Amino acid sequence: MQNYLIKNACIVNEGRTFFSDLLIKNGRIEKIAPQINCTEAVVEINAEGLHLLPGAIDDQVHFREPGLTHKANIFTESRAAVAGGVTSFMEMPNTVPNALTHELLEDKYQIAAQSSLANYSFFMGTSNSNADEVLKTNDRKKDVCGIKIFMGASTGNMLVDNYLTLDKIFREAEVLIATHCEDEKVIKRNLHALQGVELTPQHHPVIRDVEACFESSFSAIQLAKKHNTRLHILHISTARELQLFTNMLPLSEKRITSEVCVHHLHFTADDYDRLGYQIKCNPAIKSADNKAALWEALNDDRLDVIATDHAPHLLSEKEPPYAHAHAGLPLVQHSVLMMMKYVQEGRISIEKVVQKMSHNVADMFDIDQRGYIREGYYADLVLVNLQQSTTVSKENILYKCGWSPLEGETLPASISHTFVNGHLAYANGELNASQLGMRLRFNR
Template structure:
């Protein structure tokens, strides 16, 4: 394993910025200090660059197995590394759904052979697999995923007894997709009765409404409080939901945490006019007031982490009519550049970005020796240039699907280097594909 000496970078870590050298050896951060020397190391001149802990993405859909015409673990982990994401946690709505421990093991085997980033996979819950769920090992699996609203795939958990079983018995963190299915169906029936088959994308946030989100999220919170469950609610999309989450408790002591996604921070319902189905997600992108409320919730620590919900579909699938086009879009390559753009616009500090994309993920999920720039921790590191603009075009997109909701956007900041467990996996548009990321472990 190579040794690297990163010289003169501005570190952004644990609420501070300071210039230092970082020595990376045997996959770990061996030393942080001034005027370090290591004759055996490959030296990287990082003067003028910012060194961040690698982003940890707690919600991705990499589509393998079964949907590899859209994406696969190799291609999407490559795009993630190019975007400064060094670790990911992947969802169970692949084909077949990850509803048994054997199927979960199969996904880990694929990643062990092909993933350029560090990895973990959620165990999926259904209405009838509680025995398999309870076998999940807290030490080497990130969590249990519960779809409390239907999305891509057929994993809706809507049986009240099943939900109570999961929340009362789950051995580890339960991550939920919260949209009330009955409310959505009722809204869809109303719009279909009025417009027939001529539904359009601007109706999406009205069908998958704020009320549907709040009703489901509040139910999840109520169940978690009743059973003292470790609950993590994914992709908050409304301002109203922010009040469900306490910002007066230290994160390490929270039993209920929440996630915001980059697309809900960047887009609002006015963007449907130009972006159409390319910003069709579940939960839906909603109003500018919701967008502002989510950002306020992030800044005030009601929302604990920022992720992507990376969920690619083919261009042909997205170019269908609203009713036929699937929800979801690719984001891992451009999430960190988008957040850095928001920083440059004065909306969020670098320290807060690092907190919400790295530090807090490590705390929320009890990830072992990752998420911080600390001696003795794994060297998951990203060098960024805040003054190196690039335009997103199909030519520089690494997603297998070949498109991005940010197509045509110019970002002012670029990722120059990404280290994954001490390996220089990405440098200025080039990849090292001979080294594989590591399976995440958890101190539970």
């Protein structure tokens, strides 16, 4: 394995920003010091003018393999992730077939072992009828990131609305449960009220409204409090839900945590006029007052992590009518750069971005030796140039679906280098797939 010496980097880590050199040896961070003079054979990288961050860990992506590979696969989307500074991902179980047994879950790990440029883990899926299989995850807690429950409709047989099933899993699970929270009864009621109306993209946040999100999140939290479950609620999108979360405890003491996705921080319902079904996603992108509340909660630590919910579809699958247009956006290549835009605008500090995209994810999931720039840790690192902009275009999009809702936008930063386990997987626009990522392990 090639070793590297990064010189003159502006390192952002654990709430500090400081200048230092960093030595990568045998895939690990060997040394961090103001001046490192190495007598061994290393490749030296001059990082003057660049910020060195721990690689982002995205705790919610849909890479579509197996079964939906016309949209994406683990190779193409992990390639896009690495080019965007995301060095590890956790992927959702609503592939085809749904990952509802541990045998099917292990099939996904085998695919990733042969094709993923980034480090990887996969959530165990749930249905109304597989609680006993789900709870086998208790014996695999060091090898599986968590259990995913769709408390709202999803692909295949994955809506879990049987209270006895939910209660059993919340009562007996010994690993983190991640939930998609939208109340199906509220959604159906809203759809019924619009019978006879020709639905448009602008109706999406009316159908999947604030009440649908709040009622479901409230129900999940009540169950978690009843059983002291370790609960993580994904993609919070409303101001009202934020009253359910606290910033009065350190992250290490929270039993209930929350995630916000970059698209809910970036777009508002006003953007449906311009982008239409391209930004149709579940939960829906909502009004500007909700976006403003999410930003406030992100900065005051009611929201714990930033992710993407990367969910690629072909453009032909995003066309009207409403019922045909699939929900989901491809975003994993651009999430770090989107957050750097808001750093430069003064909306959030770069230290806070690193906390929410790396440190907190590692801590919440108990990921082994990742998420920080520390001696001895795996060298999952990204060099970011805040002086060089990136314009999103079809020519530089790496998603298999070939499009992005950000096309034409100029983000005021660029990814210079990405290291995955000490391997220089991306450098100045070039990918190196000669070494693949590793399965994430968990200290549980």
